Amino acid sequence: MSHPHTPDYVIPKPPLASRILASTPVSIIIYLLVIGFIVYTAYDGSRAMGYNWQWYRMPQYLWTITDEGFQWGEIALGLVKTLQLSLLAFSLALGLGLLVALLRLSGLLVGSAVALVFLEIVRNTPLLVLLYLFYYVMGPIFDLDRYAASILCLGVYHAALISEILRAAINSVGLGQWEGASSIGMSKAQAYRYIVLPQSVRFMLPPMTGEMVNMVKSSAIVSVIAVAELTTMGRNIISDSYMSFEVWFTIAAVYLVVTLTLSFGVSLVERHYSLK
Amino acid sequence: MGLSDESRWLLLEYMAYQPVFENEVMTDGNPIIQVEALDKFYGSFQALDNINMTVHSGERVVICGPSGSGKSTLIRCFNALEHHSAGKLVVDGIEVHEGSKQIRKLRQEVGMVFQQFNLFPHLTVLENLTIGPMRVRKVPRQEAEANAHRYLERVHIPEQADKYPSQLSGGQQQRVAIARSLCMETRLMLFDEPTSALDPEMINEVLDVMVSLADTGMTMVCVTHEMGFARKVADTMIFMDGGQIIETAPPEKFFTQPESERCKAFLEQILEH
Numbered sequence: 001m002s003h004p005h006t007p008d009y010v011i012p013k014p015p016l017a018s019r020i021l022a023s024t025p026v027s028i029i030i031y032l033l034v035i036g037f038i039v040y041t042a043y044d045g046s047r048a049m050g051y052n053w054q055w056y057r058m059p060q061y062l063w064t065i066t067d068e069g070f071q072w073g074e075i076a077l078g079l080v081k082t083l084q085l086s087l088l089a090f091s092l093a094l095g096l097g098l099l100v101a102l103l104r105l106s107g108l109l110v111g112s113a114v115a116l117v118f119l120e121i122v123r124n125t126p127l128l129v130l131l132y133l134f135y136y137v138m139g140p141i142f143d144l145d146r147y148a149a150s151i152l153c154l155g156v157y158h159a160a161l162i163s164e165i166l167r168a169a170i171n172s173v174g175l176g177q178w179e180g181a182s183s184i185g186m187s188k189a190q191a192y193r194y195i196v197l198p199q200s201v202r203f204m205l206p207p208m209t210g211e212m213v214n215m216v217k218s219s220a221i222v223s224v225i226a227v228a229e230l231t232t233m234g235r236n237i238i239s240d241s242y243m244s245f246e247v248w249f250t251i252a253a254v255y256l257v258v259t260l261t262l263s264f265g266v267s268l269v270e271r272h273y274s275l276k
Numbered sequence: 277m278g279l280s281d282e283s284r285w286l287l288l289e290y291m292a293y294q295p296v297f298e299n300e301v302m303t304d305g306n307p308i309i310q311v312e313a314l315d316k317f318y319g320s321f322q323a324l325d326n327i328n329m330t331v332h333s334g335e336r337v338v339i340c341g342p343s344g345s346g347k348s349t350l351i352r353c354f355n356a357l358e359h360h361s362a363g364k365l366v367v368d369g370i371e372v373h374e375g376s377k378q379i380r381k382l383r384q385e386v387g388m389v390f391q392q393f394n395l396f397p398h399l400t401v402l403e404n405l406t407i408g409p410m411r412v413r414k415v416p417r418q419e420a421e422a423n424a425h426r427y428l429e430r431v432h433i434p435e436q437a438d439k440y441p442s443q444l445s446g447g448q449q450q451r452v453a454i455a456r457s458l459c460m461e462t463r464l465m466l467f468d469e470p471t472s473a474l475d476p477e478m479i480n481e482v483l484d485v486m487v488s489l490a491d492t493g494m495t496m497v498c499v500t501h502e503m504g505f506a507r508k509v510a511d512t513m514i515f516m517d518g519g520q521i522i523e524t525a526p527p528e529k530f531f532t533q534p535e536s537e538r539c540k541a542f543l544e545q546i547l548e549h
Binding site for chain 2: 176177179180181182183184185186187190194195198199
């Protein structure tokens with residue numbers, strides 16, 4: 001059946017100028033121009049100050065192949081330590097954060113008071129000060145080495161942030177789900193485990209990715225107490241080689257690769273938990 | 277109440293030509309819900325005011341009344357989703373009060389169907405039905421799944437077992453919710469406005485399931501405005517207003533000679549224009 005009013009009317013296109021500006025090739029050109037400008041000014045500035053670029057000396061800090069065979073370099077070893085540190089601290093933060101979130105949601109006056117005091121103290125202390133507290137104060141008292149103190153410090157600091165993410169995610173699951181769970185006789189613990197927490201994963205994944213990335217980045221701060229992670233390795237290499245530009249560019253790139261990989265990995269998990 | 281004018285007229289016509297028949301009361305005389313002098317306050321607002329009633333095993337009770345009359349609050353007290361402030365409430369031999377250790381046991385014996393279904397969206401239909409028996413009653417998976425399929429058949433959607441709730445229509449979701457309660461093998465079912473959130477064309481499929489459930493002798497307490505359904509299955513009609521029970525009567529008397537003016541006005545309002 002043909003439409004009774006055959007339209008003569010054509011929807012007008014946006015003006016030519018905005019169509020050209022919005023097109024993909026033009027966007028790419030603009031992007032490349034900006035990047036090129038930044039790189040050029042950096043290169044030009046460093047040449048003006050007489051900086052001697054020695055990129056050819058960098059690979060040995062990633063890995064070396066000698067007569068004795070293949071060997072990881074200092075940056076690679078530092079990266080492993082950073083990942084180890086972040087993973088342990090993140091697990092600690094997740095456990096502690098869940099505990100604090102559940103305490104706050106418990107409805108018990110004591111529970112939420114304890115949780116709130118913990119939150120306020122941790123959130124309102126600079127991370128660097130918290131690290132000094134753990135290493136120079138708690139360290140001697142509880143006999144913590146620098147590695148343990150770093151994990152505890154990062155874990156506690158991020159537990160506060162994660163607990164808020166978890167609390168918000170748990171609260172986003174509707175009251176009806178609790179009622180549905182109770183109506184078939186589930187206990188509060190069962191309702192959390194089988195009904196509410198699985199549904200809140202969808203709400204917590206995006207901010208949790210941010211926290212994981214933050215954890216990797218803020219782990220750099222433990223270089224001030226000389227834990228042999230990525231940033232510390234960078235400082236050590238510079239004190240041997242004086243190649244500060246190349247080393248910091250490389251270290252920054254390594255962090256970038258790690259955090260981008262993390263974000264990409266989580267986006268795959270997110271797809272799994274999206275609404276069916 | 278979610279009905280178009282046209283369907284209201286059809287309902288009215290339908291009811292006018294229906295013979296008023298005596299519903300066969302299938303109670304065995306044992307009280308399953310006993311309510312004495314029950315009060316419920318939200319702050320200073322009194323939601324329930326001196327409620328006294330008894331539901332016998334096998335009895336079908338329909339509660340109606342204007343919105344805000346306390347009917348939902350009352351039915352939610354029956355499985356302790358709300359806690360009453362004063363008075364005595366005994367359900368299935370368990371005295372219900374805030375903090376009682378037996379509330380979970382009570383809820384296993386009392387099924388509840390909600391206005392908004394409250395299905396678990398992250399689980400398939402089958403998992404929705406088996407999670408209660410498996411996790412709460414510790415029924416082995418095979419037995420729980422066999423039961424679930426049996427009850428899905430009973431609510432006429434055996435083919436939807438592996439879908440997620442969001443892939444079903446509202447009427448189908450509500451029938452899954454009814455099956456979920458049935459899977460717990462309860463003796464008493466509470467319905468809190470089960471058809472109010474449904475599109476008109478889906479109301480009947482849910483009511484049909486409820487009618488067939490009533491035929492099995494299940495004890496039912498329904499908050500609903502579906503008067504055709506009430507007339508068909510109710511043994512007892514209760515009219516509430518302002519937190520009080522205004523009138524209790526068998527349906528033939530309730531619909532033809534309501535005693536109170538408020539009840540008369542309410543019935544006129546929902547049945548006629």
